[in-house]
Every structure is written in C-alpha cells, then in structure tokens.
Amino acid sequence: MFRIEHVSIQYKNNKDTLPVIRDLSMQIRQGEALVILGSSGCGKSTLINALAGSIAMESGSVSFVKESGREQGREQGKEAEGEQQEEKQPLNPKLHKIGLIPQNCGLLPWKRVRENCILPLKIRRIKIDQAYREEMNRIYEALNILHILDKYPSQLSGGQLQRAAIARAFILKPDLLLMDEPFSALDALTREEARELFLTVWKQIRPTTIMVTHSIEEALYLGTTICIMEEQEGRISLQMENPYFGQLCPQEIDYLLLQKELRERLKSREERKVAHE
Amino acid sequence: MNKLVQRLWTFFLGYLSIHLIWTVAYLLTDTTVIPNPLAVYRDFAETFSSSILIHILYSLRRIGAGLGLSLVIGIPVGILMAGSKRMNKLLYPLVYFSYPIPKTALLPVAMLLWGMRDGSKIVIIFLIIVFQVIVAVRDSVMSIDPKMYQVIKSTGAGRGQIIRHVTLPAVLPQLLTSVRVSLGSAVSVLFFVEGYGTKYGMGYYILDSWSRINYIDMYRGIIVIAVVGFALFEGIDLLDGKLCRWKQAAD
Numbered sequence A: 001m002f003r004i005e006h007v008s009i010q011y012k013n014n015k016d017t018l019p020v021i022r023d024l025s026m027q028i029r030q031g032e033a034l035v036i037l038g039s040s041g042c043g044k045s046t047l048i049n050a051l052a053g054s055i056a057m058e059s060g061s062v063s064f065v066k067e068s069g070r071e072q073g074r075e076q077g078k079e080a081e082g083e084q085q086e087e088k089q090p091l092n093p094k095l096h097k098i099g100l101i102p103q104n105c106g107l108l109p110w111k112r113v114r115e116n117c118i119l120p121l122k123i124r125r126i127k128i129d130q131a132y133r134e135e136m137n138r139i140y141e142a143l144n145i146l147h148i149l150d151k152y153p154s155q156l157s158g159g160q161l162q163r164a165a166i167a168r169a170f171i172l173k174p175d176l177l178l179m180d181e182p183f184s185a186l187d188a189l190t191r192e193e194a195r196e197l198f199l200t201v202w203k204q205i206r207p208t209t210i211m212v213t214h215s216i217e218e219a220l221y222l223g224t225t226i227c228i229m230e231e232q233e234g235r236i237s238l239q240m241e242n243p244y245f246g247q248l249c250p251q252e253i254d255y256l257l258l259q260k261e262l263r264e265r266l267k268s269r270e271e272r273k274v275a276h277e
Numbered sequence B: 001m002n003k004l005v006q007r008l009w010t011f012f013l014g015y016l017s018i019h020l021i022w023t024v025a026y027l028l029t030d031t032t033v034i035p036n037p038l039a040v041y042r043d044f045a046e047t048f049s050s051s052i053l054i055h056i057l058y059s060l061r062r063i064g065a066g067l068g069l070s071l072v073i074g075i076p077v078g079i080l081m082a083g084s085k086r087m088n089k090l091l092y093p094l095v096y097f098s099y100p101i102p103k104t105a106l107l108p109v110a111m112l113l114w115g116m117r118d119g120s121k122i123v124i125i126f127l128i129i130v131f132q133v134i135v136a137v138r139d140s141v142m143s144i145d146p147k148m149y150q151v152i153k154s155t156g157a158g159r160g161q162i163i164r165h166v167t168l169p170a171v172l173p174q175l176l177t178s179v180r181v182s183l184g185s186a187v188s189v190l191f192f193v194e195g196y197g198t199k200y201g202m203g204y205y206i207l208d209s210w211s212r213i214n215y216i217d218m219y220r221g222i223i224v225i226a227v228v229g230f231a232l233f234e235g236i237d238l239l240d241g242k243l244c245r246w247k248q249a250a251d
Helices: A044-051 A070-075 A113-123 A130-142 A158-171 A188-205 A217-223 A253-276 B002-028 B039-040 B042-084 B086-099 B104-112 B116-140 B146-154 B159-188 B200-209 B215-243 B246-251
Strands: A002-013 A016-028 A034-036 A061-069 A084-092 A096-099 A176-180 A210-214 A226-230 A236-241
Touching: A016 A044, A016 A061, A016 B200, A034 A217, A044 A130, A044 A176, A044 A210, A084 A188, A096 A158, A096 B146, A113 A158, A113 B146, A113 B159, A130 A158, A130 A188, A158 A176, A158 A188, A188 A217, A210 A217, A217 A253, A226 A253, B002 B039, B002 B146, B002 B215, B039 B086, B039 B215, B042 B086, B042 B116, B042 B215, B086 B116, B086 B246, B104 B116, B116 B159, B146 B159, B159 B215, B200 B215
Parallel strands: A034 A210, A034 A226, A096 A176, A176 A210
Antiparallel strands: A002 A016, A002 A061, A061 A084, A226 A236
16 A cells, blocks of 8 residues: 555745645555546646655655455454554655656666666666566567667657656666656557556556646556546545556447546646636 | 768868968968978878877877866865765865966966976966866856756665766767867967976977978977867867767757
C-alpha cells in the first residue's frame, strides 16, 4: 500500500506563500494505477513533483505501508482486526526506486536513448547482468525503440521520445511510477499508440502508479482507480474503482454515462471558478 | 572530417591572402622591416627544429597551466555562484568589477607577488581565462531548465552525480566557447609575460629577434605563433565536436 497522509504543499515567492495543496490524503494498493484527474492549475503536477523529490512538502507524510500481523494474530487465536500491524516506510528516493515520466519526457539531450534509459540504474548502482539485459531488451522491443537506442533525443519524434521515457521508467522496475500528463504533448494517433504500448508493458510489470492527467478518456483507459482533484488547494472530491481499466472507449452506455459524469464534475468546477471570478 | 578539411582549406586561403599582401608590401616598399617572404621561409624547417620548437613547448606549458588552473577554480566557483544566492551575492560584485580590468595591468603586482619566473606568467594567463570561465559557467548553469533535474532527482542522485550527469554536460558548450575566446587573449599576452625573466617562450623569441634587429627570425616567430594560435583554436573545436556530439545531432 502506498499512502499519502495530510500532505500540504505551498509555493513561496519572496514574502508571499501560495498554498497549492492542503491536507491531501489518499492511498493506493500495491500494483494499482491511480489516475488523478484535474484541470490545469489544480496542483496535480505539483503533487507529482513533490512525490518525485523536486518540491519540498510543507507537512504530511508519504510512505509505503506494509500490513503484517494478521496471520500471526489468527494463529494465536486473537481478533484479526485488532492485531493488524502496519509497518510504515517513508518514501525516500535513495531507498525506493521511483520511475518518473514527466510531461516533457525528461530525457537528457546529451545522452543517447540507451544512456538515458540506464542512467537511473547507474545512479542506483544496479548491476546489469545478462538476465537484466534480456529484460531490458524485451522492454525496448515491446515499446518499439530498439532502432533508436543509439540516437540522441533531438533526433527523435514526439512519440519516440515518449516511448523512450516510458522505457527508462520501466527498466528501473520502480516501486513507484509517477507520470505527469505523459501523453499530452502527442498528436491523437501517436498518443493512442503510446498509451497502448505503455499499458502492455505496465501489465507485465505492474508497478504502483500515480498518474495525473486532464483527459477523462486517458484516465478511464489507464487507471485502475480514478480520483478527481479539486482546484482549490488540491482537495480530492471523488475516488472510485474503474471498471473500464484497459478498455479503449467501449461503446457501452455505462461507460459513456461515467465519462459524462466525470466531465460534468470537472466542468462544473471550472464553471464555478468562472462564476467566482 | 569534412568539416576539418573545410576549416584547413579556409586557413590555407587566409594564409595565402596574408602572404600575397605581404609580398606586395615587400615589392612596393624598400625596408628591412618587411622582408622577402621567401627569405623568411628559407631554412625555416631547420630553424624551427633547432630553436623555435623549445620556445613553443615553453609557451604551451604556461598556457596549459594557466588554463588548467582556470578550469579547476572557475568551474566550481561558477557552479557555486549559480547554485547559491548567497555566494552569488558575495562573489558577483567581485567578478563583475574584475572582469573588464585589463589583466596585463596587474603584471607588476603579479611579478612582485609571484616572482619573475613562471609563477607571475601563469597567474596573468590564469586571470585572463578564469573570469571568462566563471561567467560562462555561472550563466549557463542558471539557464539550465529546472525540469532537466526532475528525473535525476527522483532517482535519489547525490549532488555530485547531478553535477556530473546534468550540470557539467549542460554547460560544456558555452564553457568551450569561452575557453576558445580566452585562449586567443592568452596567446597574445605571451608578448608581455615572456618579455621578462625567461629565455624561452614564443613571446621571448619574437621580442628577442626584434631587439637583435633580426627581422627574418622575428617573422618566423610571428608565423609560428599564428599557427600555434590556430592549432589551439582547432583543438578546442575538435574537443567540442567530440564532447558535444549531441549538439551536432541537434543541428
């Protein structure tokens, strides 16, 4: 389980402080993909940056929680619920492997695709043995980037850049995968292809994932759980299991209704904002 | 490789044009100050290997030491100024004030503090290059998009790893440009710094020939120092091409 508890983040600008996220709490089961839906400026990218260690949090905690003691309690004939213990390990980029796919892909222009992909492994001093190499090759192949491994990012198209960034994140076998609108810069056709390839590899590795997006269709396709982030101080207004995970626009009435509902929720908040202004 | 050939061709054309002007000037004037180019090139190879080569090596050693010292001090100071507001506040006025001062004006001070031998010579070359390096590094570190650091920070990289994988490669192109420009000044300042306390160096060789009214040798020295300057320029360009391949890929 990955848990975010009472997290507050604010931007400091000389004298002023601007609260972006206040008292945010949510949790996600291991191997699940939580997609946070929200319109621009609601603080969802700030959350990803804070989780990735680029922005400091004002307060709160973020941790991996291991539940233990249930079986032990049963064996001893005690009440299981009461005996359940939690082992919390605060998220630490030095301790946990965090895969990050930012909006701009985050590939370093002076490193070839291959060097970019193995940089996180190098930094964490992960040994690349034959088995690991084979696994890497499988990921490269699945994402169709074998032919561009020796190219520099400036020589790639938007779709290729995105696939390379996805490969870099998966190769690390992350404990936590963070994605900040990873497909938003792509054209419709490339976006569809990149999403499909992403999902194929994601299903094989199943890292605990938090992704932020403003696309309802993307949230329904890639999220096992979906939540909506409010514009005001990043409050979570809805969290739901997604029955349509991995299904690309099924022509079902329930899907269309859910899509409509989510759109209404996002839109109505935008309208409220306009009215407020 | 084609690029190198093209540059060499450009160099050759420039070399030819200068010699054409020189020949015309020689033919039109009747003064020993402008000698016959052919007389200068006669026995050039022998003079070069027997006496000029050692002067080149001495000059290159001084430039190398000054450049090395500038990089060792200038790069960390530039990174520090870009990374810490306090350090920038503290050092920026000093750098801003010292940057435009002609460093040769400090020659008497350098001589008094570091003596007449290599110490003061290297210090002057160092002073010429180091401010260029500091300013180039500081400015280019400050212009790095903060997003460049996002991924590497998320991997738990330490400060040293971040500098090695992001900061240094990002500043390298601008750093090499500044080194290229300041090396030109360093070569020209050889005339001042090799005019005292030494019997070796290209500056000494030219000044010595001049004082002996041996214009043929003086011209030989000028030709050699021009070629050395060009070679240093090309060396930096080659290094740029090798270390910043990604930039050419982008072009």
